[in-house]
Amino acid sequence: MNIHDPQHAQLAAGLASARSAELFDKACKLIPGGVNSTARATWAGWDPYPLFVQGGQGAHLTDVDGNRYIDYLLGLGPMIFGHRPPRVTQAVVDFIQTRGTVFALPTQDEARLAEKIVAAVPSVEQVRLCNTGTEAVLYATRLARAFTGRSKIVRFEGMYHGFSDGVYWSKHPALDRAGPDDHPRAVPQGPGLPHGIEDNLIILPWNDADLLADTLKRHGHEIAAVLTEPVMCNTGCILPQPGYLEAMRELTQAHGVVLIFDEVITGFRLGLAGAQGRFGIKPDLSVFAKGIGGGFPVAAMGGRAELMALVATGKVSMAGTYCANGIAIAAANAALDELNTAGLYQQLDTVSDALRHGLSRVLGDAGLPASVVGLGPLMQVWFAREPIHNYRDAERHADQVLFRRWWQGMLARGVLFHPGAYENLFVSTAHTPADVQATLAAAKEVASELARSA
Known part of the structure; x- marks a missing residue:
């Protein structure tokens, strides 16, 4: 049968x-x-x-x-x-037919798109374009480690930040393997993830400001970044408890820890400034993807100029043949114009x-x-x-x-x-x-x- x-x-x-x-x-x-x-x-x-x-x-x-x-x-x-969507679709068709797709050289359209992103999101002073959310998260965590000189990343059970080895842990772990509620154990998403990566991860439950405060008090000198969705979107939809994101911002600032907002889902969906605009929080780095391209694959990572300066000098490498390709740029420029409609x-x-x-x-x-x-x-x-x-x-x-x-x-x-x-x-x-x-x-x-x- x-x-x-x-x-x-x-x-x-x-x-x-x-x-x-x-x-x-x-x-x-x-x-x-x-x-x-x-x-x-x-x-x-x-x-x-x-x-x-x-x-x-x-x-x-x-x-x-x-x-x-x-x-x-x-x-x-x-x-x-x-x-x-007619406007975005036509912009892509026009770009391909009149100009091309991949040049491995910049176009003026890239700067126009960057200008729109910076204007839309108050926390973003400079931005680099990527292909996927996975890439953007990888670069954001690398940049945070380079900036702080620390190695550990705090991430939260039930969140998904792409499939790179460094963060593909404790997405939806079996609770009998995941340790106690107040001290979760890093659980790989599956076989094939190298042993030892978990030593650079601290796994926490979301929406517990007291536990985050205690973790930063004890390990803040080792922690490069706190990586979080501002709204949990990969275990259904779970909203932040009142005051939780504000506490997260205050605590990370106090300990010199980079706060990374993964707005792959919420960015440009919950508003031009994403979830951070809705909640009035300014992270240090932000990651965007799904909402920015109107259905075409494009992502971005940006934030404070002080951090992005490491990319400007080449100290932290952000590479990719297809980054800022013509299709992605045309789609995102048209999408942001559309999203700016009154x-x-x-x-x-x-x-x-x-x-x-x-x-x-x-x-x-x-x-x-x-x-x-x-x-x-x-x-x-x-x-x-x-x-x-x-x-x-x-x-x-x-x-x-x-x-x-x-x-x-x-x-x-x-x-x-x-x-x-x-x-x-x-x-x-x-x-x-x-x-x-x-x-x-x-x-x-x-x-x-x-x-x-x-």
Whole structure:
């Protein structure tokens, strides 16, 4: 029996997906796991096979079986304008057709983009462009070590900062391997990470300012940087407790530790100044990626000129053949122009808030143990009876089985988001009030079904 045969296994009852199943079987013969990123794999929740996409337009996506969805997956976040945004798409096409792609020499467009980023984010005085968030985090931690002369990095359980060996630890560790709550042990994401790297990592639970203060008091002289998302977006959506980011900023300054904000997800999504703008915090270094390119691959790392001076002199190397390539620069310049449109973020928040509050109401009316946590166009549904403030809370209290049933019910009704509770729902500027109403109508049906079978 072929386990991917839709006669024997379906993503969701009533969803036509035979073609996706067939294509996945073929892909598995050539591509390990049948996909090119872990987040699309069966073990990430796309079980027994992922949907294969035909195309997307605006806030909607169509799969190869002809199913059409309201898309809240949005490529895991980059599609802040939805699919195929005309202005960004045309800018890339024009650049390729009239100028080229990769020159290994600078263009004036790079400085124009840097000027826009510096103008948008108050903490960024200078910026270098990269290709991915992984690259940008790697460079930020290297720069922090070079600047401070220290080796250790503080990172938090449940966060993902890319897949480089230096930080690919304690993303979602098994709690029986992760040590006590107040003194977590560094757990590699998987085999193949060199032994000894963990000696340069201090793993902490998020949202515990007292523990961070104690750690910096005891080890501050060894710590180069505190690396954090300002909103935890890689264990669902977990907001900072009131005063936590402020305490983090004060503590790192007091101990001469570089504060790095990983805004790969939140940057240019929660506002032109990202989450740091929303919360009024100025980190020393910031990393951006998904929101900056309007769906094209581009990233950036920037911050205080005093730190970036080490890059200016070549003391700290930031290299890459494809860094600031023509496609990335054209896309990011057009995207930032679009994001500077008056009222854009206010409208995006209005639509997003209607979805978040509407889902909260629907789930509450059904009597389900659920909450919808988020900020602006970033959110997740937690099925839990206890509040979730960090990764261990999520592991102990989140009902992953109920979330799976929620996802299947919504998918069958034409609403797409990631099947994993540790991912997020994203809203784009292309989503309309009508999309939200259709989503809430589907949610009401699914919530009623879940409540009846509880």
